[in-house]
């Protein structure tokens with residue numbers, strides 16, 4: 001099916017192995033269509049952010065990919081297998097980071113990870129040794145210093161890192177992160193972003209994340225897929241989306257103490273001409289292309305206008 005109005009701008013990782021392949025996915029609850037023909041893919045090692053307003057269908061899509069929800073129609077392949085009929089061996093190859101692990105508060109961090117890791121040992125292969133050795137895992141998520149601490153004594157940020165450690169203890173090839181940094185302070189958020197980068201660097205893990213934090217999506221994702229009212233309205237890197245949609249760049253400067261602002265499709269010739277005419281009189285020059293938030297707002301408003 002062709003998605004009318006969707007921007008298909010290609011992937012940032014050309015030619016990689018397809019870890020997720022979704023074609024014409026549909027989901028209906030009663031008489032209500034929640035997903036109306038969703039198609040996208042993700043390649044090995046890619047970080048893909050699924051964005052969209054409340055109720056757009058992100059959780060439904062992810063739960064179908066995780067094999068927790070049966071779809072109404074369409075083709076879905078995750079690690080080459082249909083999640084609707086996948087078994088334990090497949091499940092051991094995917095990781096899900098749930099919102100804060102609250103049980104086992106009395107367990108010590110290392111013991112808990114060691115215990116959960118034993119589940120994955122039967123699924124070890126020559127290529128991927130499972131589970132992740134506990135000390136390496138603690139190092140990757142930055143919890144080495146807390147290894148012998150009880151879970152209930154961890155700070156919010158440390159607990160979230162433990163959630164991630166639990167999600168990846170089986171060394172998943174594909175990791176699902178649902179709004180991973182809600183409630184984080186800026187330092188914890190930055191640490192978490194470093195962790196995501198380390199995961200893709202160290203283990204070539206493919207990551208599918210949902211977030212309402214557009215700054216986070218821009219920083220983390222190789223590719224952004226925007227879902228609105230059950231349809232994909234954009235698919236590409238943050239840069240590609242902003243170039244395609246935003247069009248104009250804003251240029252600000254001052255001259256003789258007076259402020260100026262101008263919008264141009266291509267800022268370079270404008271700035272060149274500005275300097276040719278006024279040279280050293282120009283100060284405080286700022287060139288600002290629309291960021292992901294501007295692009296997102298524009299796309300979602302257009303899509304909502306179209307369905308109204």
Ligand SMILES: Nc1ncnc2c1ncn2[C@@H]1O[C@H](COP(=O)(O)OP(=O)(O)OP(=O)(O)O)[C@@H](O)[C@H]1O
Nearest residue numbers: 029030032034052053054055056057058059060061
């Ligand atoms: N079990 C269900 N039965 C009926 N309707 C459902 C069910 N689960 C979800 N929905 C509806 O499907 C739509 C999509 O929900 P979904 O949770 O997938 O959206 P979302 O994009 O994840 O939203 P949010 O950003 O708020 O988490 C919503 O209108 C929701 O009310």
